[in-house]
Amino acid sequence: MVTVGIETSGPDACREFIELAQPEHPSLIDATHQMEARFGVVNIPNVTWIDEHGVIVRPPEPGWPGPAQYPKFLAQQMRTAAEEAESAELTPEEQRERDEQRAAAERVRNIVSGGQDRDTYPDAIRDWAEKGAASEFVMSPDEVVARSQPRPMTKSVGAAHFELGCHLWRAGNKDAAIAHFNEAHRLQPDNWTYKRQAWSLVGYELAGGGAMGRFTQNAPPGREDEWPFDSDFNRDIAKLEPGEYFPKTM
Amino acid sequence: MIVTDIDLTKEAFEAGTGWEIKHEGACKGDVCVTLDQSGAFDVQFTADRLRMAVVHDADHGLWAIGPESLGDRALVTADAPELVLPDLDGDEFRLATLRGQKVVVVSWAPY
Numbered sequence: 431m432v433t434v435g436i437e438t439s440g441p442d443a444c445r446e447f448i449e450l451a452q453p454e455h456p457s458l459i460d461a462t463h464q465m466e467a468r469f470g471v472v473n474i475p476n477v478t479w480i481d482e483h484g485v486i487v488r489p490p491e492p493g494w495p496g497p498a499q500y501p502k503f504l505a506q507q508m509r510t511a512a513e514e515a516e517s518a519e520l521t522p523e524e525q526r527e528r529d530e531q532r533a534a535a536e537r538v539r540n541i542v543s544g545g546q547d548r549d550t551y552p553d554a555i556r557d558w559a560e561k562g563a564a565s566e567f568v569m570s571p572d573e574v575v576a577r578s579q580p581r582p583m584t585k586s587v588g589a590a591h592f593e594l595g596c597h598l599w600r601a602g603n604k605d606a607a608i609a610h611f612n613e614a615h616r617l618q619p620d621n622w623t624y625k626r627q628a629w630s631l632v633g634y635e636l637a638g639g640g641a642m643g644r645f646t647q648n649a650p651p652g653r654e655d656e657w658p659f660d661s662d663f664n665r666d667i668a669k670l671e672p673g674e675y676f677p678k679t680m
Numbered sequence: 681m682i683v684t685d686i687d688l689t690k691e692a693f694e695a696g697t698g699w700e701i702k703h704e705g706a707c708k709g710d711v712c713v714t715l716d717q718s719g720a721f722d723v724q725f726t727a728d729r730l731r732m733a734v735v736h737d738a739d740h741g742l743w744a745i746g747p748e749s750l751g752d753r754a755l756v757t758a759d760a761p762e763l764v765l766p767d768l769d770g771d772e773f774r775l776a777t778l779r780g781q782k783v784v785v786v787s788w789a790p791y
Contacts, residue, residue, distance in 0.1 A: 432775065434765060436789045441768050443790045448768055456773045458765035465787050467747040468698060468761040470754025476787040484779050486758045493786070555784060562782075571758035578755035583731055586746035590735035594744045597682045598737075606740060623789065630791035644791040 431455045434465055436474060438596045438627055443644065446503070462596065465490075466623060467589060470579035473622040473676065477551075479558060479568075487558070487568045489578040492676040494548040507641045538664060544672020547680045554680055567680070588617030592624050599631060608632075608658045615660065622675070629662060686734070686743045690721040697745065698762045699730065706730055709759025713750070 432455060435444035441459045448457050465471040469478055469490050477493030480486050500508070520528060547554075558565040569577065595610035611628040618624055626647060633646030636653050648664050649657035667675065681696030690701045699706045705714040706726055713729050723745075727734050733746035750756045763775040775783070 431784045431786060432773075432778070433786045433788060436787055437791070441766075441770075445768060447788075447790055456767065458767055458773055460765050460787075464763060464765065465785075468763055469785075471787050474787050474789045478785040478787075480760045480775075480778075480783040480785065482780050482782060484760045484776065486755065486760050489755060490787070559782060574758040575751070575753055575755045578753045580752060581747070581749045581754045582752050583733065583749045586731065586733040586749045587735060588746075590733045590744035590746035593682055593746075594735065594737050594740075594742060597742065597744075598740065603740065606737070610737070626789065626791050647791070 432458065434458045434460050436460045436463060436465055436471070436623060436627070438463070438599060438631065440600075450503070461600075462593065463589075463623070463627070466592075466621070470581065471623060472579055472618075472620060474626075477555075479555070481563070481568075485571065486574050487563075489569075489574050491679040492546065493551045493555075493679065494546070496552055497548055504641060511642070534664065538667050541667050541670050541672050542675050544675070546676050547678065550680060584617050585621075588614045588621070588624070591617065592621075592628075595628065605658075612658075612660050619666075625661075625666065626663070629659060632658060681745050683743050683745070684741055686723060686736075688721070688723045693721070693723055693726065693745075697730075697732070697748075699748070701726070708748075708761065709757035711750075711757045 433453065435448065435458070437443045437459065438461055440461050444459055451457075465476075471478075471490045473492065475492065475494060476490050477488075478486060478490045479488040515528070554565075554567045558567055562568075591610045592614035595607045595614060598604075598610065599607035608628075611624075614621075614624050615628070629647040630644045633648070633650075634643040636650050636656060637643040637646040648662040683692070683696070688696075694700055699708050701707075701715070701721065702712065703717075704712040705717075706712065706729065715726060715729060724734060727745055731749040733744075735744045735746065736742075737744070747754070748756060760775065764772055766772050775785070
């Protein structure tokens, strides 16, 4: 196994996760989104199978090691945030707002978790490991190409804008970066990695950092005027049906 | 790939895109696209043949060459592309060094 952390701001954003996992396999950092350009990865988590001869036998697809798991520090952070929200004394108006937020969050969870093979995906990998080319999950080379992500010329233009955005963001020219990110999102509306990456760069700053900072993919309450993107996670997710965010793979 | 001068050498284009410029043309795995190689390497012509976008940000003196879009698919061949990325310590790892083993490449992100 090889893991690739796709993160424009570089290794430190991935460090805590990798050091906690203590991997014995190569654990790489992709600051320039090469996994998108070279393989066609458009959302994470994402898995690609390559055989002993260097031939892809399953193109990039949503895949999981099993049921949802979070690192302990992140799970604790989520519990603490939930407990604080629960214990706060709210006015009736605030209570109504919180109920609406919870209902919206539940809708998002249903869309994001729909159509997945979390429990069975590892079994498919084990089947391939045991049977090799005879595994029912292995695809022919033509099938691999045909089932890789669609990429008309407009998506190449979008990828070029995204790379310009990442380059300018790292150089500290954030306004120029945002313009390229927005153009990339317009040209590649189905590329969730491009969206989540760009939103998280800004969200992290607006949230003031922290363990959950990079998961801030919408304007924090009261900071809506500072959100520079044409959309955000909740608005784009709301346009989908369950199974469209992570298409079923098996 | 990002460059500040679009007058690229063949070698720089190969390193940045993963396409090799051979006698047969521009090649990746078992796929080759013919090129007119009678003159010097022409990046714009090569990008057009591979259906790669070339986007210029004049304000910042940058060019970006997007990935190929041949066949309107992200993969033009099932041969795994060249991939060289650093680990946490900055040490580069080449995916091709794992030939002879089955490999599962798992992409993730901290967001």
